[in-house]
Amino acid sequence: LHLVNSLKSAFTENQLVLYYQPKLDLRASKITSVEALVRWLHPVNGLIPPDTFIPIAEQTGQMNALTKWVIEEAANQYTKWQKDDINLSIAINISAEDLRNDELITFLLALKNAKKLPDEAIALEVTENAVLSDPKLAIKLLARLQKSGFRISIDDYGTGYSSLEQLKILPVDELKIDKSFVQNLMMDKDDQTIVDSTISLAHNMNLSVVAEGVEDLETLAWLQARHCQYAQGYYVSRPLPAEKLTSWLPSFE
Ligand code: G
Ligand code: G
Ligand code: NA
Ligand code: MN
Numbered sequence: 001l002h003l004v005n006s007l008k009s010a011f012t013e014n015q016l017v018l019y020y021q022p023k024l025d026l027r028a029s030k031i032t033s034v035e036a037l038v039r040w041l042h043p044v045n046g047l048i049p050p051d052t053f054i055p056i057a058e059q060t061g062q063m064n065a066l067t068k069w070v071i072e073e074a075a076n077q078y079t080k081w082q083k084d085d086i087n088l089s090i091a092i093n094i095s096a097e098d099l100r101n102d103e104l105i106t107f108l109l110a111l112k113n114a115k116k117l118p119d120e121a122i123a124l125e126v127t128e129n130a131v132l133s134d135p136k137l138a139i140k141l142l143a144r145l146q147k148s149g150f151r152i153s154i155d156d157y158g159t160g161y162s163s164l165e166q167l168k169i170l171p172v173d174e175l176k177i178d179k180s181f182v183q184n185l186m187m188d189k190d191d192q193t194i195v196d197s198t199i200s201l202a203h204n205m206n207l208s209v210v211a212e213g214v215e216d217l218e219t220l221a222w223l224q225a226r227h228c229q230y231a232q233g234y235y236v237s238r239p240l241p242a243e244k245l246t247s248w249l250p251s252f253e
Pocket of ligand 2: 021037093155156179212213214215232233234235239
C-alpha cells in the first residue's frame with residue numbers, strides 16, 4: 001500500500017488533523033473534557049481513519065512522532081480554547097509503543113513547563129493491552145506521569161488481557177468502560193450486569209468512570225440512574241473538528 005510511503009509527508013505537509021469527541025458530565029450536565037482523535041486528511045484518498053494508518057505508524061517506527069504531534073496540537077488547542085474562555089481538558093490516546101521508552105514522559109514534562117499547562121489540561125488514555133509488553137516499565141512511566149499531574153484513564157476497560165490484580169497496581173484515575181458493553185445495554189442483561197458492577201468497582205476504588213459508546217437517551221438515563229459520572233458516544237456527539245465542536249457547545253447548554 002502506498003499509504004506506507006506517504007505517511008511521512010502527512011507530518012511534513014500538515015495533513016494530520018485532530019477531531020474532538022466530548023465527554024458529558026452526567027451530574028453537572030456539562031461538557032468538561034474532550035478526547036482527541038487523529039485523522040489523516042490525505043490529498044488523494046480523503047479522510048483516512050486512524051485504524052488504517054496507526055498500525056502503519058507502529059510498524060514503521062513513527063508512532064512516537066505521531067503521539068508527539070497529537071500532544072502538541074492538543075496543547076495548542078487547549079491554550080486557544082482558554083483564550084476564548086472555554087474550559088476543556090483534552091484526553092490523548094497513548095499507544096503501547098509510547099510506553100516502551102521514556103521519550104514520551106520527557107516530552108510531556110517539557111511541554112507542560114514550556115506552555116505553562118495546568119494539571120487538568122491534558123489527560124492520558126491507555127489500554128490495558130498497551131501496558132502488557134513491559135508492565136514494569138509502563139507502570140513506572142505512568143506513575144511518574146500521574147505524579148506530574150497528568151490524569152490517567154484505562155481505555156476500552158474490560159476488553160484487555162488484564163486482571164483485577166493489575167488494576168490494583170496500575171496508576172490510574174479513571175476507567176472508560178468499553179463501548180462493546182454499552183452499545184446494546186438496553187437489550188442485553190449481561191452487559192447491564194457488567195456495566196453496573198464496573199461502575200461500582202470504580203466508585204469503590206475512588207476512580208472516575210466513563211461509559212463509551214452511548215448511542216441513545218435510554219442508555220444515558222440508565223447510566224445516570226446508576227451514578228455513572230461521564231458518558232461519551234454518538235448520542236452526545238460524534239468526534240468533531242475543533243471549530244465545529246466550539247460552535248456545537250453553546251447549543252448543547
Ligand atoms: O476515532 P476513531 O473511532 O476512528 O478511532 C479508532 C481507533 O484509533 C480508536 O481505538 C482510537 O483510540 C485510535 N486513535 C485515535 N486517535 C489516536 C491517537 O491520536 N493515538 C492513538 N494511539 N490512537 C488513536
Ligand atoms: O478505542 P477508543 O475508545 O479510543 O475508540 C474511540 C472510537 O470509538 C472512535 O473512533 C470513535 O469514533 C468511536 N466512537 C465514539 N463514540 C461511539 C459510539 O457511540 N458508537 C460507536 N459505534 N463508536 C463510537
Ligand atoms: Na480512547
Ligand atoms: Mn475507548
